Amino acid sequence: MRSMEIKIKGRGLIHGIAQGEALVTSQPISFLGGVDPKTGLIIEHGHEIEGSNITKKILIFPNGKGSTVGSYTLFAMAKNGTKPAGIINRKTEPIIAAGCAIAKIPLIDNLEIDPIKQIDTGDFVIINSSEGLIKFKKKET
Amino acid sequence: MKKPKSPTITKRESRTLYLTAEEEKILNRESGEAAATAMRLLVTMGEIFDADRLIPIKSAQISGISYKTIGDAGLEFIKDFSRLGAKTSVYTSINPTGMDLDNWKEIGIPEDFAINQKKIISALNEIGVESTCTCTPYLLEKIPKYGEHLAWAESSAVIYANSVLGAMTNREGGPIALASAIIGKTPLYGFHIKENRKPTISIDVQDEIKNELDFSLLGFYIGKKVSGEIPLINLPTGFINNIFLKTLGAAMATSGGQAIYHIKDITPESKDFKQEKLREKITVKRYDLNETKEALSQEIDPDIVFIGCPHCSIEEIEEISEISRGIRFVKKLYVCTSRHVWKIAKSKGYIDKIEKAGGRVLKDTCMVVTPLERMGISRVMTNSSKAAYYLPTLCKSKACLRDLKGCMNYAINGN
Numbered sequence: 196m197r198s199m200e201i202k203i204k205g206r207g208l209i210h211g212i213a214q215g216e217a218l219v220t221s222q223p224i225s226f227l228g229g230v231d232p233k234t235g236l237i238i239e240h241g242h243e244i245e246g247s248n249i250t251k252k253i254l255i256f257p258n259g260k261g262s263t264v265g266s267y268t269l270f271a272m273a274k275n276g277t278k279p280a281g282i283i284n285r286k287t288e289p290i291i292a293a294g295c296a297i298a299k300i301p302l303i304d305n306l307e308i309d310p311i312k313q314i315d316t317g318d319f320v321i322i323n324s325s326e327g328l329i330k331f332k333k334k335e336t
Numbered sequence: 337m338k339k340p341k342s343p344t345i346t347k348r349e350s351r352t353l354y355l356t357a358e359e360e361k362i363l364n365r366e367s368g369e370a371a372a373t374a375m376r377l378l379v380t381m382g383e384i385f386d387a388d389r390l391i392p393i394k395s396a397q398i399s400g401i402s403y404k405t406i407g408d409a410g411l412e413f414i415k416d417f418s419r420l421g422a423k424t425s426v427y428t429s430i431n432p433t434g435m436d437l438d439n440w441k442e443i444g445i446p447e448d449f450a451i452n453q454k455k456i457i458s459a460l461n462e463i464g465v466e467s468t469c470t471c472t473p474y475l476l477e478k479i480p481k482y483g484e485h486l487a488w489a490e491s492s493a494v495i496y497a498n499s500v501l502g503a504m505t506n507r508e509g510g511p512i513a514l515a516s517a518i519i520g521k522t523p524l525y526g527f528h529i530k531e532n533r534k535p536t537i538s539i540d541v542q543d544e545i546k547n548e549l550d551f552s553l554l555g556f557y558i559g560k561k562v563s564g565e566i567p568l569i570n571l572p573t574g575f576i577n578n579i580f581l582k583t584l585g586a587a588m589a590t591s592g593g594q595a596i597y598h599i600k601d602i603t604p605e606s607k608d609f610k611q612e613k614l615r616e617k618i619t620v621k622r623y624d625l626n627e628t629k630e631a632l633s634q635e636i637d638p639d640i641v642f643i644g645c646p647h648c649s650i651e652e653i654e655e656i657s658e659i660s661r662g663i664r665f666v667k668k669l670y671v672c673t674s675r676h677v678w679k680i681a682k683s684k685g686y687i688d689k690i691e692k693a694g695g696r697v698l699k700d701t702c703m704v705v706t707p708l709e710r711m712g713i714s715r716v717m718t719n720s721s722k723a724a725y726y727l728p729t730l731c732k733s734k735a736c737l738r739d740l741k742g743c744m745n746y747a748i749n750g751n
Binding site: 206208209232262263264265266267268270271274287288289290292293294295296297 | 376377400406
């Protein structure tokens, strides 16, 4: 049976439309040193989603952390074709926002719900940050 | 993307950031792809921090330009930006690079590193950035004035500009200062607003603070103790100069992330704020500084002495050259400064004096951003707590702390 589509409002920061499978973590991500821009793999030792590939995913995490050079890592991923399709943050900060701005990754935060609690890895998510909303469908179980 | 409306100011969707018609045009690529990317960066920062508009800046200062820190990803971004026709619209300086741009071979910088570092610098030059390569842009010819808005990135320069000069800047990381350099504007939030600059905590220093290392340790202690606060520092009477203030702020920004401090009769704004309202008071004694030093300084037999974090002023180089007169260093001595100060020091004969004694004065770089781990250096003596903090993590090097005189004694006598 097809599950219901849910529509949620938020603050669209980098405008665009993206869709894909959700990859969700409750831990902040450092793109410098924490993600391999060549492969798209999370390489931070001990990270909740260590070993997961973020390429073409809708990546959902609370916020960025670490060096501001992390913005350039997102840019490198765009050039290498390993960038995520879109990013949803609980509340974003300058490293992720600047990275998405230069890598042209749709970015949205401040959703009406907590995306980390309500969306699971594998759910299908559409971001329309130009209109400040997301839609998602729970994966079929 | 929304089309610009008349009249001249438009509000973007339901948000609080207003853009002028001109700014909307830039965002809509009418001034090219690079300017649009720069504008998108500034608009995004404005939205994150609830700014209501962009304001003009007098100058920009860009960090993250050492190949060691930004690597290929940063190099690619700056090259692309330059290729897309990005041009600065205000005076823009840059942070130290990973090497002395002229004399990199002699200090053992690997050639592959040098090639990539030069690519970064020439791409920045094409954008219109000057190769100042210093963390002390306030020691260059164009010194910011009271009340001027800036978009500076280097944390030690930001805190100096706000606290000593009374200029107004946030700490602009990554590509954001570059975006401000191109647009000539910054979002109005944070330390651009007077209200956000007032002290929040009082620090009473109860013992004598006498040299640059004391000030550096004091800064590090305060930053660590009251991260997130704006300290009003009450110093005992004694001599104070800009060298002390430079190292105080650098250390505080390192350990606590502060962008401003207040010292009575030094910080131009300190008299504008009522002091009796401060809710909390912290006292600092000699014991606290000693403890800070012990935590940062390791028991080592250093292979090099490093002075110049932040970059040396002309007065510091003069002092080192006086000590160098007629002696011979038995340990390696690296003194780091800006190209600008280096030229003045050269013309006054200071550089020759230091180099005749066997020391080196490097421009454009500092030990912390050079590929030290690839140059066979792993034990460093310095007079800067900022350097002592970063050397172990950024350069896999051990560090120990002494004041300038102690450092020079070690370079001369080896103990």
